[in-house]
Amino acid sequence: MSDSVVQTRGLTMQFGGVTAVDNVDFSLRRNELRCLIGPNGAGKSTFFKCITGMLKATSGEVWINGHETTTWDPHQVARLGVGIKTQVPSVLDGFTVRENVWLAAHRVTAADGVASRVAEAMERLAVSSLANSMVGSLSHGERQRVELSMILASRPWLVLLDEPAAGLTAAEIATLGEIVTDISRDAAVVIVEHDMQFIRSIAGLVTVFAQGRILMEDQVDKVMADPRVREVYLGRKN
């Protein structure tokens, strides 16, 4: 393997007659921060799910840190040290914030270190004051932060985030930018995102998806100026 920590080769995912991901070769370097963009239905989430093991690719290969993970289940992928946030926020509504974060910390921490790990992760996402609240009673933005806090508590070296900014207020998005930059200091990060403002704020390399394929890969300003990108986004302004 090269020095890439995530690599796909000819990755293809078909649903019946629909080819959602079409022969994608993708590569991510260690500690890289990468954005995936593309119009609705471009196949970003499907690509993401193939990497995390939530979907098994129709053909092609997925490699993570030297392991071929193409047929692995999500818990096996996670156990490599991968933190995953799905497009639909996924938290435990009937549990408190602390219990949610505990769940993440418990798997990777010896018993005596769990409490401090949990406290630290809640602190970094500013949810400490909500520690004893039921997650189901929180606002959308707070729940997103709880989920990110869970990901932090599991100390991943690779973080995959599917639309973390969706449904957040402008102020929350600004904070999210700082959090992502913070996370990317000690982890490689892949973010699927629609919000161009947000993508600009975190910079990094951008991969553009369209109709299941990679259209181009470049710095954010080059991507935004590219006529092909403008074309696929035509009719919907971001």
Added chain:
Amino acid sequence: MRGEMRHALLVAIVAAIVLAVAPALIGTYTLTLLVIYGMLALSLGLIWGFGGILCFGQAAFFGLGAYTYAIAAINIGESTVPFLLGIAIPFLFAAALGAMMFYGRLSDVYLGVITLVVTLLFFRFMNSTAGPEYVVGTARLGGFNGIPGFQTLNVPGDPSAYIFGDAYYYLTAVALLIVYLLVRWLLASPFGRIAMAIRENELRVELLGYDARARKTLLFSIGGAIAGLAGTLYASWAEIVTPGMFSLGQSAEIIIWCIVGGLGTLVGPVIGAMILAYLKFALGQQSVIDNTLVLGAILILCVLLMPRGVVPTLGSALRRSYRRPQTDGTRRRPGASPAERAHV
């Protein structure tokens, strides 16, 4: 965790007192059966209420425990090994069945159907074993008539020292209390926490790196072992095991006990089982009204009036009247049932 165990201990002490004075009101022979049914309900209450696994075939493990005990007791004589086998075999059977279902990623509906079918298969098979060719060692399976005449529970090591009557009642009562405390401890442990998290959001837990299938299989097996223990105790009490233990009616009753008593608690299913089984017994003494009709009416009333079950409903009513309004700023999701944190 420590607070929860203190709470569980308190519940166990109250239950111990109730079980100790109960013989003043109801004969120990009947009480023993109520305790055994309580344990059977607890086994389903654990996997359904805390693991989210609705098993329509809890009776299969109950019957399997009883048959294992009876067959082993005929072959071995002394009851200690048969007793242990009566727990171990249902555990292993549940592990195999659970692994098949959970690793096959069956949906909840199919899970219900498969467990039901397995129970019916046992029922049909055991009913068809009347012929002399159906023997295990020296034990004849006996078809519809079941297996009578096996060694009942004895003091370990002394086959002539039978445990029966009042002593047998106290033994089953203590067994129920121990199982209750062990299960409470299990639920308070990380394993229990994660099991409840899987019930709530399996994908999230998997994405955190936990193997939900293995954990559900283990929880299901523990439920099978407890149901097997109940069956083993039943065999010694009834002194006969019959295919009826695997019947649809038996399976349905366990589910009804849990619904009426209250899911998400352990005490609920136990109390539900004891009350309904006693009612059935009392109604069976008369012939004015059909007892299935009465039990059906109770189920419907409970589902309509107390959808969470008797114990959680009474529990929150008590909490409302005894506790001052919460002042710790804890916010709760409207409608979110705190029943699973009732620790009873």
